Amino acid sequence: MMLFEHHAYANRWRSVSPEAKGAFSLCGLGAVFLARTPGVAFGVTLILVLVTLLGPRIPLGSYLRVAAPALGFLALSIPTLVFSLRLEGGPVFHVEPGGLLRAAQVLARSSGGLAALLLLSLSTPMSDLIALLRRLRMPEVMLDIMTLGYRMLFVLSGAVQDTVTAQSARLGYSSPRRAFRSLGSLAAGLMVQVWQRSHDLHQSALSRNNDGPLRFLEAEFPGAGRQLCISALAGCGLMVLARVAA
Amino acid sequence: MNSPSVLTFEGVSYRYPDGSRGLEGCSLSLRQGSRTVVLGPNGAGKTTFFLHCNGLIRPSAGRVLMGGVPLDYGRAALCQLRSRVGLVFQNPDAQLFSASVREDVSFGPVNLGLDRSTVKARVEEALEAVGMAAFADKPVHNLSYGQKKRVCIAGVLAMRPSVMILDEPTAGLDVRMQQDLLAVLERLHAEGMTIVMATHDMDLAYAWAEEVCILDQGALATQCPVEAFPDQAELLERLGFGIPHVARLHRQLAARGVLMGSDVPRDFEGLSRLLEEMSAF
Numbered sequence: 310m311m312l313f314e315h316h317a318y319a320n321r322w323r324s325v326s327p328e329a330k331g332a333f334s335l336c337g338l339g340a341v342f343l344a345r346t347p348g349v350a351f352g353v354t355l356i357l358v359l360v361t362l363l364g365p366r367i368p369l370g371s372y373l374r375v376a377a378p379a380l381g382f383l384a385l386s387i388p389t390l391v392f393s394l395r396l397e398g399g400p401v402f403h404v405e406p407g408g409l410l411r412a413a414q415v416l417a418r419s420s421g422g423l424a425a426l427l428l429l430s431l432s433t434p435m436s437d438l439i440a441l442l443r444r445l446r447m448p449e450v451m452l453d454i455m456t457l458g459y460r461m462l463f464v465l466s467g468a469v470q471d472t473v474t475a476q477s478a479r480l481g482y483s484s485p486r487r488a489f490r491s492l493g494s495l496a497a498g499l500m501v502q503v504w505q506r507s508h509d510l511h512q513s514a515l516s517r518n519n520d521g522p523l524r525f526l527e528a529e530f531p532g533a534g535r536q537l538c539i540s541a542l543a544g545c546g547l548m549v550l551a552r553v554a555a
Numbered sequence: 556m557n558s559p560s561v562l563t564f565e566g567v568s569y570r571y572p573d574g575s576r577g578l579e580g581c582s583l584s585l586r587q588g589s590r591t592v593v594l595g596p597n598g599a600g601k602t603t604f605f606l607h608c609n610g611l612i613r614p615s616a617g618r619v620l621m622g623g624v625p626l627d628y629g630r631a632a633l634c635q636l637r638s639r640v641g642l643v644f645q646n647p648d649a650q651l652f653s654a655s656v657r658e659d660v661s662f663g664p665v666n667l668g669l670d671r672s673t674v675k676a677r678v679e680e681a682l683e684a685v686g687m688a689a690f691a692d693k694p695v696h697n698l699s700y701g702q703k704k705r706v707c708i709a710g711v712l713a714m715r716p717s718v719m720i721l722d723e724p725t726a727g728l729d730v731r732m733q734q735d736l737l738a739v740l741e742r743l744h745a746e747g748m749t750i751v752m753a754t755h756d757m758d759l760a761y762a763w764a765e766e767v768c769i770l771d772q773g774a775l776a777t778q779c780p781v782e783a784f785p786d787q788a789e790l791l792e793r794l795g796f797g798i799p800h801v802a803r804l805h806r807q808l809a810a811r812g813v814l815m816g817s818d819v820p821r822d823f824e825g826l827s828r829l830l831e832e833m834s835a836f
Contacts, residue, residue, distance in 0.1 A: 314694065314696075314697075318692075318693070318694055318697075434654070434655070434694065435654060436653060436654050436655040436658055436694075456652065456653060456654075457652070459654055460651070460652060460653065460654050460695070460696075463654070463695075463696035464648045464696075467648075506648075506649065509644070509646070509649035509650075510649060510650075510652065512606070512611055512644075512649075513644055513649060513650040513652070514652065514662075515611055515637075516609050516611055516637055516641075516642045516644075517637070517662055517663035517666055517710065517711070517714065518634050518637045518638060518663060518666035518667055518714070519662070519666045520630070520666075523652060523653075523662070524662070524665045524666065525653050525655075525658035525659070525661050525662055525665060526657065526658060526661030526664075526665060526671070526674050526675060526678060527658075528655075528657070528658075528692075
């Protein structure tokens with residue numbers, strides 16, 4: 310999470326409008342699904358990865374680290390599409406007819422979708438994304454939950470760290486049994502903290518005259534219109550390329 | 556000393572839903588343009604007092620007046636009250652909503668219904684006032700505790716209140732951060748803002764305030780100008796505070812005939828100056 314945060318706030322495309330980045334990512338996602346063959350979809354994925362590495366200048370190491378969990382999940386699930394277990398005459402694994410092609414399609418589309426999402430999320434801070442969703446007329450209640458949830462992630466992760474440190478200092482994790490007990494009390498303590506924090510935030514909101522949706526001054530992106538045109542053109546080009554390439 | 560009262564409490568009592576006492580017949584008034592410190596042991600009712608000032612809770616008995624007029628708890632009147640009385644909470648993480656500094660500071664002005672350009676100007680001005688302009692585009696969770704406190708103050712400043720209430724603003728700050736914060740408050744006070752602060756730091760209270768209110772068990776134990784503060788030794792000792800170190804040292808020096816007939820200085824720098832002047836004669 311902190312890797313996403315770090316790069317979202319410190320990349321070369323930080324000042325590029327979220328609309329432009331969102332449009333290109335969406336087109337990239339569309340291109341992956343429009344591709345007629347897995348090979349073309351892999352090609353689109355490669356383009357999206359290169360754009361992320363060369364445009365916002367996300368280091369390859371960081372990119373691989375944030376992509377690793379999703380790729381690991383894919384690596385675990387792809388074999389189940391290729392192989393199946395036959396029980397007649399003793400259990401034996403065999404390759405499903407058409408399984409390889411299906412697996413290649415799923416792999417290409419999933420990794421393409423991942424690349425498109427990483428392009429957006431590694432180059433755009435969450436607050437800009439929430440502002441973008443507000444402009445796209447997402448329901449206010451969803452945006453409020455996102456705003457508070459995102460902020461609370463950091464507040465509560467700090468609280469978790471403090472509690473775990475305090476528990477460890479009093480031998481709370483010195484044996485598996487004690488570790489289970491400590492984890493239980495950590496979860497219970499966090500529940501109370503969540504309740505207290507929500508009460509405090511409510512009072513804080515009221516004290517600053519809020520009685521409805523959480524509204525903020527949105528960041529300005531000079532040249533947003535031009536950037537959106539360029540990204541939409543590039544994105545459409547990518548989709549056309551994906552569709553016509555054999 | 557003759558400036559009018561900005562906020563007045565008349566016999567205000569409040570009990571929390573769990574039955575615990577918040578305030579018990581609390582009567583006091585805050586002077587316009589003053590620097591007031593609210594002292595009291597934990598559970599004395601300081602935070603409850605502040606929540607009343609901002610209209611976040613209503614008295615169970617008694618009344619709160621602003622400018623001599625009882626508070627109206629209707630929606631529009633509360634909106635007006637909260638734009639005049641800003642409250643900075645003790646824990647910055649309980650106040651900061653947005654993950655972005657600029658966004659969070661804009662929260663209050665946006666709620667006031669101001670137009671975009673005015674909000675933008677106020678946000679820049681408030682961040683500048685607390686020395687956080689360079690951090691406007693930083694994420695809140697990457698700031699230090701002291702920086703978060705300053706963003707909280709900016710968030711309230713951007714609403715341009717005439718009274719700013721700070722609940723233990725120096726708690727958890729190192730000496731440098733405390734000095735920076737006090738410098739910010741000094742500037743705001745010089746611009747005419749009424750500042751009310753809760754603290755447990757007696758030396759800070761004595762050096763900074765013009766007026767002191769001491770709360771005990773939900774009621775006002777005493778309210779006096781800061782010059783008379785060391786005279787409250789008995790009460791301060793009973794509450795476990797003791798008198799400010801500089802006043803204690805001044806008394807001991809006076810008792811030994813080193814200092815005579817001089818006013819009690821407010822801080823050690825003042826005492827040092829006094830001693831230098833004495834030795835020059």
